[in-house]
Amino acid sequence: MRAALLQLTSSDDPAANLETVRAMLREAAGQGAGLVLTPEVSNCVSMDRAHQRAVLRPEGADPFIAGCREEAAALGVWLLLGSVAVKSDPPEERFANRSLLIGPDGAIMARYDKMHMFDVAVSETETYRESAGFAPGDRAVLAQTPFGAIGMTVCYDLRFAYLYRALAQAGAMVLTVPSAFSPGTGPDHWQPLLQARAIETGCYVLAPAQTGTHAAQAGRTRKTYGHSLAIDPWGRVILDAGTEPGVFCLDLDPEAVADARRRLPSLTHDRPVRGLA
Numbered sequence: 001m002r003a004a005l006l007q008l009t010s011s012d013d014p015a016a017n018l019e020t021v022r023a024m025l026r027e028a029a030g031q032g033a034g035l036v037l038t039p040e041v042s043n044c045v046s047m048d049r050a051h052q053r054a055v056l057r058p059e060g061a062d063p064f065i066a067g068c069r070e071e072a073a074a075l076g077v078w079l080l081l082g083s084v085a086v087k088s089d090p091p092e093e094r095f096a097n098r099s100l101l102i103g104p105d106g107a108i109m110a111r112y113d114k115m116h117m118f119d120v121a122v123s124e125t126e127t128y129r130e131s132a133g134f135a136p137g138d139r140a141v142l143a144q145t146p147f148g149a150i151g152m153t154v155c156y157d158l159r160f161a162y163l164y165r166a167l168a169q170a171g172a173m174v175l176t177v178p179s180a181f182s183p184g185t186g187p188d189h190w191q192p193l194l195q196a197r198a199i200e201t202g203c204y205v206l207a208p209a210q211t212g213t214h215a216a217q218a219g220r221t222r223k224t225y226g227h228s229l230a231i232d233p234w235g236r237v238i239l240d241a242g243t244e245p246g247v248f249c250l251d252l253d254p255e256a257v258a259d260a261r262r263r264l265p266s267l268t269h270d271r272p273v274r275g276l277a
């Protein structure tokens, strides 16, 4: 199975972002991809809550999602919308940061709401309070596909190893980590964390990312780290997309998952943690 990671510099205009993603989906399908993955908040990168309230929609009424479903169906590809920002069901006023797996007929096959909120002061000038705008999800999601089960996660989830271990022990072959990683943490943490998750689980780790400088919002420029990565089940980097937007393909081999786990079966060697109480 060939997969394609789309590296994006999404703006705060969902209609413009839809046109970009549709064109890249066609390019990915033209290169033989049967599975295409997009980064976190593909539909809208914005830190301006009023703007988000004006342009974002509930999942069922979102033209960005509808357009992506239509394009996936026209091309017959699986599409992981890494995440989209959507309005939640009332009375929750915050948005959901939702990962959607779309089948080759355009149907939504699975949905996962990001569980861990990035409430972090990376430095004095770089602070985030994701939980002010987004309501966290409360359940992990493993999506079944003909090419293996996908453990769906988003960005900051990456730092919570037990989520990935649980997904792998439940049968995941691929772990997805669509992201908009911060420039303050990316250079030191992004690649080693992704490699660690692959090494610990014997899964492919696919991490499509936002990159570059996004449209200024509420007087703040938002930058993201880029470097969409694919890691094989032995922990080797098999794709690094650098910092320019684009379509980046790789091939998935289910045998590589079985091989890695035969050579290093640590996923079956858990011991209960006792003695701390």
Ligand SMILES: O=C(O)CNC(=O)[C@H](CS)NC(=O)CCC(=O)C(=O)O
Binding pocket: 040, 041, 044, 045, 046, 047, 097, 117, 118, 128, 129, 130, 155, 156, 157, 159, 180, 181, 182, 185, 186, 189
């Ligand atoms: O706010 C949005 O539009 C969507 N959400 C994000 O971009 C989130 C929260 S700001 N970003 C991350 O989780 C980065 C994590 C990270 O960089 C790290 O763990 O070091």
